[in-house]
Amino acid sequence: MTTITHIPAEPSWWRIFSRNRGSVVGAVVLVVLFALAIVAPMLLRFEAGRIDVGPSMAPPSLVHLMGTDELGRDVFARAAAGLSVSLMVGFGAATISTFLGVVIGGLAGFFGRSIDALLMRLTEIFQVIPRFFLAVLLVAFFGASIFNILIAIAVLSWPEIARLVRGEFLSLRSRQFVDAARVAGASRTSLIFGEILPNALGPVVVNATLMVGQAMLLEAGLSYLGLGDPTKASLGQMLQEAQQIMRSAWWTTAFPGMFIFLAVLSLNLVGDGLTDVLNPRARGR
Amino acid sequence: MPTKSLLIYVGGRLLQAVPIMFVIILINFALIHAAPGDPVDILIGGADATPEYIEGLRREFGLDQPLWQQFVTYISKIVQFDLGYSLRYREPVLSLILGRMPATLLLMGTALFFSSLIGILLGVFAARRPYSVGDYTATFVSLAGYSMPVFWLGQIMLVIFALHLAWFPTQGMYSLRAPSQGFGRILDVAHHLVLPAITYSFYHLALIYRLTRIKMQEVLALDFITTARAKGVAEGRVVYRHALRNAILPVVTVIGLNFGFMLAGSVLTETVFAWPGMGRLLYEAVGARDYPVLMGLFTVLSVMVICANVITDVVYALVDPRVVYR
Numbered sequence: 001m002t003t004i005t006h007i008p009a010e011p012s013w014w015r016i017f018s019r020n021r022g023s024v025v026g027a028v029v030l031v032v033l034f035a036l037a038i039v040a041p042m043l044l045r046f047e048a049g050r051i052d053v054g055p056s057m058a059p060p061s062l063v064h065l066m067g068t069d070e071l072g073r074d075v076f077a078r079a080a081a082g083l084s085v086s087l088m089v090g091f092g093a094a095t096i097s098t099f100l101g102v103v104i105g106g107l108a109g110f111f112g113r114s115i116d117a118l119l120m121r122l123t124e125i126f127q128v129i130p131r132f133f134l135a136v137l138l139v140a141f142f143g144a145s146i147f148n149i150l151i152a153i154a155v156l157s158w159p160e161i162a163r164l165v166r167g168e169f170l171s172l173r174s175r176q177f178v179d180a181a182r183v184a185g186a187s188r189t190s191l192i193f194g195e196i197l198p199n200a201l202g203p204v205v206v207n208a209t210l211m212v213g214q215a216m217l218l219e220a221g222l223s224y225l226g227l228g229d230p231t232k233a234s235l236g237q238m239l240q241e242a243q244q245i246m247r248s249a250w251w252t253t254a255f256p257g258m259f260i261f262l263a264v265l266s267l268n269l270v271g272d273g274l275t276d277v278l279n280p281r282a283r284g285r
Numbered sequence: 286m287p288t289k290s291l292l293i294y295v296g297g298r299l300l301q302a303v304p305i306m307f308v309i310i311l312i313n314f315a316l317i318h319a320a321p322g323d324p325v326d327i328l329i330g331g332a333d334a335t336p337e338y339i340e341g342l343r344r345e346f347g348l349d350q351p352l353w354q355q356f357v358t359y360i361s362k363i364v365q366f367d368l369g370y371s372l373r374y375r376e377p378v379l380s381l382i383l384g385r386m387p388a389t390l391l392l393m394g395t396a397l398f399f400s401s402l403i404g405i406l407l408g409v410f411a412a413r414r415p416y417s418v419g420d421y422t423a424t425f426v427s428l429a430g431y432s433m434p435v436f437w438l439g440q441i442m443l444v445i446f447a448l449h450l451a452w453f454p455t456q457g458m459y460s461l462r463a464p465s466q467g468f469g470r471i472l473d474v475a476h477h478l479v480l481p482a483i484t485y486s487f488y489h490l491a492l493i494y495r496l497t498r499i500k501m502q503e504v505l506a507l508d509f510i511t512t513a514r515a516k517g518v519a520e521g522r523v524v525y526r527h528a529l530r531n532a533i534l535p536v537v538t539v540i541g542l543n544f545g546f547m548l549a550g551s552v553l554t555e556t557v558f559a560w561p562g563m564g565r566l567l568y569e570a571v572g573a574r575d576y577p578v579l580m581g582l583f584t585v586l587s588v589m590v591i592c593a594n595v596i597t598d599v600v601y602a603l604v605d606p607r608v609v610y611r
Contacts (some may be wrong), residue, residue, distance in 0.1 A: 022425075026533065066296055067520050091517065094584060095553065098361070104401075108606060125304065125305050125308050128305050128314075128545075128587075128590060128591060129309065129545075129587060129590075130306070130545035130548060130549065130583075130586050130590050131545065132545070132549035132552075133544070133545075133548070133549070133552075133567075133582065133583045133586050134312070134583065135585075136567065136583075137312075137316060137579055137580065138316075140571055140574065140576070141316050141319075141320040141327070141576070142320060142321070142580055143321070213432065217434055220434045220437075221434065221436070221437075221549065221553055222432070224436050224556070225384075225552075225553070225556065225567070225568055225569070226571050226573050227571060236434070239434070239436060239437055239440065242440065243440065246440055246443070246444055246448075247444070247448050247455075250444045253437065253440040253441065254441065257437030257440065257441070260434050260437065261429075261432060261433050261434070261437065264432040264433070265428065265429060265432035265433075266432075267432075268428055268431075268432050269428070280359055284487075
């Protein structure tokens with residue numbers, strides 16, 4: 001007699017993600033911020049960088065929702081434009097550094113031995129060097145442009161991902177399904193891209209999400225110290241300018257900073273939800 | 286704990302730091318030469334220099350010699366603690382930085398002490414009542430803590446508590462009219478310290494809280510805790526003597542590993558409150574493009590991070606009997 005065991009279907013990823021209410025709120029806020037950054041320049045009544053669109057340092061009102069700054073620029077319009085710069089740097093830097101990390105960690109984990117030892121030594125050195133200050137140096141020496149800031153952050157942020165990917169590769173490369181593929185005559189390339197990498201991607205995606213937030217905070221810190229691109233105002237730069245006038249105009253610091261905070265917070269919340277989806281062991285906590 | 290093997294362990298750890306130091310010096314050297322413009326402009330650092338001074342710099346750094354020889358000259362200067370000269374401040378870079386270090390250490394030390402203490406207590410509290418309202422609140426606040434740019438938090442604190450309520454001074458470390466020594470001086474500095482320290486603590490508090498909570502929850506589920514409870518050990522003793530001891534080790538490690546980030550947080554906080562430490566110096570140097578000071582700060586801060594890593598490892602080796610040091 002045979003028993004038929006019923007295996008419940010794996011719940012869809014959205015079901016798992018939406019069990020974490022914080023993550024759903026984070027995702028919604030993130031979408032709203034993106035929409036704001038893209039659509040605001042077309043819809044808002046005031047141009048972002050234009051001076052004297054209103055009185056100097058006018059408090060928030062129906063005309064200027066977030067008030068105006070010293071030069072009579074509309075804070076809302078500028079913050080929306082700054083948000084798009086910050087998001088671009090955040091996502092750009094996280095993408096590049098994730099790519100670097102996957103390549104370096106993957107090589108170290110797949111080939112092992114001397115390649116592993118060499119690459120991990122390099123990774124350790126990069127982890128110890130205080131990266132914020134190195135980013136300050138790089139941008140101060142090579143000039144404060146969006147491109148330089150993005151590259152500086154990307155080049156300094158890969159070690160965590162590299163270590164993570166290396167660990168995954170090390171444990172995956174000796175699993176049975178990989179051995180099976182190897183015995184069946186799969187090439188190195190198809191072993192790496194077809195068998196190992198897809199199974200290592202879960203934690204990488206979570207880490208990349210968190211890294212976007214970290215990169216945005218780094219960018220904001222650099223611009224706050226006066227290393228922002230002078231041609232494209234970012235949120236950190238607005239906070240630097242606000243430092244001088246915030247005693248009489250609190251709105252010049254409160255709103256731009258709120259944008260950074262909300263963006264990073266929602267990225268962290270989404271990262272939490274993605275952990276639940278992509279890492280079954282962490283579920284049901 | 287045998288002292289001799291500990292000494293060997295510390296020596297070995299310090300030796301491991303040598304290649305990192307080499308890379309840091311190499312980065313500085315490469316930046317001087319890779320940055321757009323004449324290397325001598327970098328060494329002057331955005332100030333007005335006489336032709337004689339420029340000539341002197343060229344000779345001092347051997348700028349007419351082959352690159353490898355310049356590198357040897359550069360390394361030998363750094364090894365002798367010569368980090369260059371700031372024309373703007375008319376002072377050697379190293380003494381300039383060391384002069385600003387106590388203020389930074391005071392801010393960091395105070396903040397780290399209180400945030401670790403409160404973070405651990407909150408973490409224990411939340412781990413004992415998981416999924417309670419208090420747990421959720423603390424977890425959300427801590428998530429906010431490390432999603433927030435520290436300088437924005439500082440600005441908001443400044444606007445509310447220094448400008449509108451006027452409970453605390455807006456900037457600096459001393460007031461001019463306060464006594465310049467004795468108890469009055471200490472009170473004055475403490476009064477100035479409150480806002481920057483709270484601002485700076487927030488991120489760190491969030492981190493320590495989260496880590497303690499996770500670790501405590503893990504440890505409290507282990508068998509030896511059940512055994513202790515079964516033996517009739519008082520609950521407070523179980524939590525604070527048996528469990529916390531085991532949960533606190535990773536917290537020590539995290540402080541060590543995050544020291545670089547913590548220095549960055551301190552720099553930004555100092556900038557908001559015009560606290561006269563190394564961070565404020567960095568801000569001024571960025572504004573004036575004072576490259577020798579920037580490179581010197583990078584070097585000194587890197588050394589501090591390396592030291593923090595070594596100290597963490599040693600503390601860990603001392604506290605945790607399971608670590609076998611080789």
